[in-house]
Amino acid sequence: MKILLEVLITGLLMGGLYALISVGLSLQYGVARILNISHGEFIMLGGMTTWALYTALHISPLLALAICGPLALGLGYLIHRTLFKRLLDRAPSFAVFEGNSMLAAFGLMFILQNIALIAWGAEIRGYSYLSIPVHFLGTLFGANRLLTFGIALAIGLAFYLFLNLTRTGKAIRAAAQDPATAGLMGVNINNVLALCFGLGAAMASVAGVLISMCYPVHASMGLEYTVIAIIVVVLGGLGSIPGSFLGGFILGLVGSIVTFLEPGLALVAYYIIFIVLLLIRPTGLLGR
Numbered sequence: 473m474k475i476l477l478e479v480l481i482t483g484l485l486m487g488g489l490y491a492l493i494s495v496g497l498s499l500q501y502g503v504a505r506i507l508n509i510s511h512g513e514f515i516m517l518g519g520m521t522t523w524a525l526y527t528a529l530h531i532s533p534l535l536a537l538a539i540c541g542p543l544a545l546g547l548g549y550l551i552h553r554t555l556f557k558r559l560l561d562r563a564p565s566f567a568v569f570e571g572n573s574m575l576a577a578f579g580l581m582f583i584l585q586n587i588a589l590i591a592w593g594a595e596i597r598g599y600s601y602l603s604i605p606v607h608f609l610g611t612l613f614g615a616n617r618l619l620t621f622g623i624a625l626a627i628g629l630a631f632y633l634f635l636n637l638t639r640t641g642k643a644i645r646a647a648a649q650d651p652a653t654a655g656l657m658g659v660n661i662n663n664v665l666a667l668c669f670g671l672g673a674a675m676a677s678v679a680g681v682l683i684s685m686c687y688p689v690h691a692s693m694g695l696e697y698t699v700i701a702i703i704v705v706v707l708g709g710l711g712s713i714p715g716s717f718l719g720g721f722i723l724g725l726v727g728s729i730v731t732f733l734e735p736g737l738a739l740v741a742y743y744i745i746f747i748v749l750l751l752i753r754p755t756g757l758l759g760r
Contacts, residue, residue, distance in 0.1 A: 474611065475732075477611060478611045479728050479729055479732045480725065480728070481611060481613070482613075482728045483721075483724045483725035483726070483727065483728030483729065484621070484721060484724060484725065485613070485617050485618070485620070485621045485724070486724040486727060486728060487720050487721035487722070487723065487724025487725060488620070488621040488624040488625055488628075488720070488721070488724070489620065489621075489624055489679055489682060489683060489720075489724075490700060490701075490704055490719075490720035490721070490723050490724050491624065491628060491704070491716060491717040491719075491720025491721060491724075492624040492627060492628055492675055492678065492679045492682070492720070493511075493515060493675070493676060493679045493697055493700065493701045493704070493720070494700075494701045494704035494705050494708070494716040494717075494719060494720050495628060495631065495672075495675055495713055495716045495717065495720075496511065496514075496671065496672035496673065496674070496675030496676045496679075496701075497511045497672060497676075497698075497701040497702065497705050497716075498705045498708070498710070498712065498713060498715075498716040499644075499668050499671055499672045499675075499713070500668060500669050500672035501705065501710060502648050502710060502712070502713075503644055503647055503648040503664070503665065503668040504552065504556070504665045504666075504668045504669050504672075505566055505569065505570055505573070506552075506556055506570075506573045506574075506577065506669060507570065507573070507574045507577065507702075508577050508669070508672065508698075509574060509577040509578050509580075509581050509698060510577045510578075510580040510581035510584060510694070510698075511672070511673075511676055511694075511697075511698050511701055512581075512676070512693070512694030512695055512696065512697040512698035512699075512701070513580070513581050513584035513585055513588075513694040513698075514544055514548070514584075514673045514676035514677050514680065514694075515676045515677070515679055515680035515683065515693070515694060515697045516584075516585070516588060516680060516689065516690075516691060516692075516693050516694040516697075517540075517544070517584065517588065517677060517680065518540045518544065518676065518677035518678060518679065518680025518681045518683075518684070519680035519681065519683050519684035519689035519693070520588055520591075520592050520597065520680075520684075520689055520690075520691065521536065521539075521540050521543075521677075521680075521681075522536040522540060522680070522681045522684045522685075523597045523598070523599055523684055523689055524592070525539070526599050526601065527597075527599055532601075533601055533681055533684065533685050536681050537623070537678055537681050537682075540677045540678065540680070540681050541674045541677055541678045541681075542674070543677070544670075544673040544674045544676065544677030544678075545670040545671065545673060545674035546670065547670075547673060548669045548670035548671070548672065548673025548674065549666045549667065549669065549670035551580070551669065551673075552665060552666040552669040552670065553662075553666050555576060555580075556573055556576065556665075556669065557662060557665070557666065559572045559573055559576060560573075560665075581694065581695070581698075584694075585691060585692065585694060588691035589691045589692075592691055593691070594690065594691055594692065595690065596688045596689070596690045597688060597689050597690060598684075598687075598688035598689065599684070601616055601685050602614070602615040602616040602619060602685070603615070603616055606618060614686065616685045616686050617686050619685070620682040620683075620685055620686055623682060624679070624682060627675070627678060628717055631671075631675070631713070632713060632714070635713065640664075640667070643659045643660075643664050644664055644667070644668060646659055647659060647661055647664045647665065647668075651665075679697075696739070699739075699742070700723065700742060702746075703719075703723060703742050703743075703745060703746045704716060704719040704720050704723050705719065705756075706719075706746060706749055706750070706754075706756055707719035707722060707723060707745065707746075707749055707756055707757060708720075708756050708757055709755060709756030709757055710755070710756060712756065715756055715757055718757060719756070719757065723742065723745070726741055726742070726745065727741065727742065
């Protein structure tokens, strides 16, 4: 029972990070209609920047959250306004834009990855932060893992309230449902789409900061997290923010159980879930 409890809690802790990672991608695809293959590179940039700030300047990772998040938001906003908006303006339909934007995101992935390789090299980096053991429900966990779970949950809840209670959040939801009608109602669609892409990049970067507090990071780590984010988004339902949270926790539990049984098969289990979902329920758990 103790081992089972440890495996379940580990899955929930990892699921919190998966949920935060996937909410950003869900926002980018659900509203901006961009399947951002470079999503994981923003996670990598957040993690590597936090490592550099902590090891070189002794800046706390908690302070790095306030640095990396806004920087990624501005970078994502700028990328959409300069790259994806041009593709959208020239595309004859949203279907053509989705294909073109995915190809552009592939190029962006390699650009960001190679910039990171030049800046930090290919070595695996890591640091120790709040790694003291904490007794929790009869098991031992690092304080950093419990802290990252709490931060991820708080950010997710704050974002959900932002979408439902603020005027900007309502504009985002309107643009997701019907961008043409939302534009007729006075919503600045171009600004909303760029903001959604920037918010998705910011959430990915924040998740990268949290990941670096618990696990080693390196310049080529992005693609693995992009795959995980896509699987979670499909599992929860494309464009569904609550579905992304639910899918993140489910995938975290599955990954923890499979890792306990056979560590090398976790990613294989994720792909199996992805394929089965596409065959049985392509709309996901909460998708429509």
